[in-house]
Amino acid sequence: MEPCYLGIDVGSVSTNLVIIDQKGEVLRSLYLRTRGQPIEAVKEGLKKLEEDWPAGFSIQGVGTTGSGRYLAGAIVGADVVKNEITAHAVAARLEVxxxxxxxxxxxxxxxxxxxxxxxxxxxxxxxxxxxxxxxxxxxxxxxxxxxxxxxxxxxxxxxxxxxxxxxxxxxxxxxxxxxxxxxxxxxxxxxxxxxxxxxxxxxxxxxxxxxxxxxxxxxxxxxxxxxxxxxxxxxxxxxxxPRHFPVMGALGAAWLAREYMQQNGNSTKFKGFRVAAEHFETYSFVCEGCSNLCEIVNIKGGDGKLVARWGGRCGKWEIL
Amino acid sequence: MRKVTFPHMGYSHIAFKQLIEDMGFEAITPCHPNRYTLDLGVRYSPEHACIPFKILMGNYIEALERGAEIIITSGGVGPCRAGLYGMTHEKILKSLGYDFRIVVFDPPLVNLWDFYWKLRFMVREARLSWRAFIDVIKRAWDKLKLLDEMEIKAINLRPYEVEKGSTTRAFHQCLQIIDRARTRKEMEEARRECHRILEKVPKDRSRRPLKVGLVGEIYCLLEPFINLEVERTLGELGALACRGVFLTGYTQTDVLGKGNHNVRLLAAPYLNQFVGGHGQNSVGETIFYAKKGFDGVIHVAPFGCLPEIVAKGVLPKISRDLDIPILTLTLDEQTGRAGVQTRLEAFVDLLYQKRRAKEVKGFGTLLPGYRCGLCQH
CATH class of the missing domain: 3.30.420.40 (ATPase, nucleotide binding domain)
Incomplete structure (x- = not known):
């Protein structure tokens, strides 16, 4: 199996997915509308990628970027979560x-x-x-x-x-x-x-x-x-x-995942395509522990287990 | 017992609460600013007032609703609008029908008599002797110093933490311990206890964190709710965020004195006059950090702040002349957390790349990284 890397860019308007090979060549790229539902968009993207999978490749690393990078990272199991500025710079440097x-x-x-x-x-x-x-x-x-x-x-x-x-x-x-x-x-x-x-x-x-x-x-x-x-x-x-102008963020994220995995040599945290079929539930509440009144967001996976939680200021909610 | 309230600024409320209570008043401790405070403040403030004004407004209204009768606050001088905030708050709050008295302490050097009369009023209200009052002030000052000490320590340790958020948790535990300590002896114990708690947080000492200077307007620097926790965010990204502005240091140099002379001298080639607020300080401190070999500087300013706009205009030239990256964050009620987070992450990436490029040029010699130590100058 040849290694390949997945990059996901969850933006406010579009959600993009890119798969690159070892040399940084784009094998697949998808440009989808986020429509205010980033989780659904990521799931849809994964489903489409699985249907049209390049034979002989397996995902060895995942990077996410865009304003929804933490959410996407928690859902699919990302190895790298990077801001869009760095991701865009990396991708542009690849092309030019x-x-x-x-x-x-x-x-x-x-x-x-x-x-x-x-x-x-x-x-x-x-x-x-x-x-x-x-x-x-x-x-x-x-x-x-x-x-x-x-x-x-x-x-x-x-x-x-x-x-x-x-x-x-x-x-x-x-x-x-x-x-x-x-x-x-x-x-x-x-x-x-x-x-x-x-x-x-x-x-x-x-x-x-x-x-x-x-x-x-x-x-x-x-x-x-x-x-x-x-x-x-x-x-x-x-x-x-550049050739892949609409999906540069995702391309950069994929390349960063590749760099990270080559440096660290661990196995990927990617949860696999089963994520596409999983049901995620998000809910939030206001912590009344002090007058900061932080809004805590929880993301639950299909098995009812907490996937991610953020929004607190004192750190007490960060222990899952 | 008269009920007294005061502005919320960083973690200083813990010391001010003690001061008010030791004077024999009932302290109406202002809430940590939150969305509701801000909503309340924005509703009753002029649209173009800066964010510190709006936060204070919200906090005052909350405190008055809880029965506060006296508001103690600080004034200001010079082109910065903060000098007018005491009266503007008073006018607006009175027009909303609240009955209270506001005591605005301007820096004593501006008008010693005025300062004395206001102090005398408070001491009389408290029915304290001057001697007892001085003792109360001293203890509050000690507490303020203790709070700053712990905050500096937390800032210095955070980039080394193994588990993200563990330093912040330990620091909040410290705040509670400090809050409970009242006598000198208790405070000394609290101090040792806090040091122990913070040192117990597991750390990875092999890291070489970036060193970033934080400059800008004092309220934005000190209040994590407004600056969207820039220090914590930077710390968790692996950068040591140093700032020269702490409440105790600032009180000594700028409130009781004529300003930090060294910082002003440094600023002079670029900005040779006092433009109000912290404008000149922001310029001088940026140069200070650049000369000390810091990796970058972050400048925080409330939206529409004149002194900081002046500073912001000067900073790009300093950035070019001294080869130091500078990021300005303009903050107000419209500022989104995601935008700030993204900019900070990108800025830290930029600084890491810059350091790596320097190390490559230096034939692989690793730049020192920074040992923790007090970063006040």
Whole structure:
């Protein structure tokens, strides 16, 4: 049996699973919608992977990342639980070894990661403002009745992008409506929106950072050719969109699992595909031991045993 | 017996509770700030007030509901808005219909007479002789020092713990022991007991934790509820989080004195004037940590804090000049725990990578790692 490694990235909007082989080649990759139910998404992903399993491989390590990394890690039995910034940097380095700048725009957050000589030296992350993230583009595409897949190619048709206020989604939307009622062409409005979002990203998330090539653009929004073009125009540089751009987090997590297992040489904690059929129950309560009133979250497995528990501040609930 | 309350700040309430009780009042110890405190505070505070104001507001309302008649608090000077907070709290709380008296102690050097009259008022209310009062103050001060000592010890030991969370558990046990000790003798026993408890936590001494400096606004640094337990999080990620700001040290240098001279001198090339609050300190301490060879600095600031915004503007230049990574965390009621956790984890990863790269360049010599010791300067 050849060894392979599983990476799971549980984000707010999408849940991605990637299987890589020893050399880091992607054997399978899945991009699923989280739909507010991370546990269900992970189970669905595992089921799909099992149905379409690459013959002759067996999982030797599992890494999780994304905002749901602890949850996913507890459920599937992860060897490595890593934050998404490190995971994204690792994956970009795999695809483009000399990378110096990573622009990442996901469903609910956006980040910039600066690397020098293969080492992360700076990063910034925007989790407060939704302007410029995938969710907002999704929403605008739906409002205009354009399938999100065509959003980018439509933007590329524009000759005269209009200027849209991109500081905040609320202002951006009302400005877009204003421009549309003035009679501007839809592709010009869309291209203008892409430019506004890029401007917003560069002025907020990437403020004060030295953006040097090679620049890699990844995350779900990298599928949008209009955004890529807007970045190229704003930075006057070539932008590389890696092959596996939507699942870079999961790819990084898988690679980190591989590194970890090679260094430590233990057997994996992976619980196997039976997890997909297991029923998990989560419930929370407020601890009234003191006036901190911590919210403790419990996750129970199918056999009624506690899988994970967190949320306490004094540490007394951390003993399972 | 008059009922007296005071602000909650880190673990200092244990000492203040004793102070109030020893003076002969009934102490209405403020709650640990929690979601309800914050909700309450946010509801009755101006939207753009900073988070310490909102937490205090919530705590005061809770205490007044429990019957507090006197609020003792500290004031401030300079461009920082905290100097106005006492009166603003008073105005808002009075308009909500509460009947109480608020005593705001400004640093004595600002107005010695004012300080004296307020102190005299409290001592008279307590019907204490000045001599007895001085004894009470001294014991409370000893307790405050004991609390800081244990907190520093816990911070220093946490990166070595074998089982995650065990140091935190032991530390909370210590807090209870310290709370119970009242006389000097009991406190001395408590001190030994706490040291023993913390030392008993199983540790892995072969680790080489990163050393991270914590700078920023004092309330955000001291109150774990607001900073989302940045010290514990860092400790459990294997980083020693040192901070220069502890309540006892700060009282000695900044409340009773004219500020930490060394820190101000260090800051001068980048920020040569007092901008209020801890702005200049944040700059000076960052330089201090950079020169001491720390791996990185974390800067915590309440959202909308002018002094810290000034400091934040200066920090990127220091980061470049002295080659030290700096992460700023801006905190308010909108701050999510997950975002802070992710940033801290990524920051620690960054620091480890940086150290490894340095070690590679140094032909495999391992950088020292850090022995535990007091990290106050």
């Amino acid at each position: 070894p000399e990378v110096q700048t990573i622009l990442e725009i996901g469903g609910q957050d956006s980040k910039i990661i600066i690397l020098r000589q293969g080492v992360v030296v700076d990063f910034a992350m925007n989790t407060v403002c939704a302007a410029g993230t995938g969710s907002f583009l999704d929403q605008q595409a739906a409002r205009l009745g354009i399938p999100i897949e065509n959003f980018g190619s439509l933007a590329l048709k524009s000759q005269q992008p209009v200027r849209i206020a991109g500081r905040c989604t609320v202002f951006a939307e009302s400005d877009m409506i204003h421009k549309q009622q003035m009679g501007h062409k839809i592709e010009d409005i869309i291209a203008g929106l892409c430019e506004a979002l890029v401007r917003n990203y560069l002025n907020n998330v990437a403020k004060g950072k030295e953006i040097l090539p090679p620049i890699v653009f990844q995350g779900g929004v990298a599928a949008n050719a209009g955004m890529k073009a807007a970045f190229e125009k704003a930075l006057n540089q070539e932008i590389i969109v």
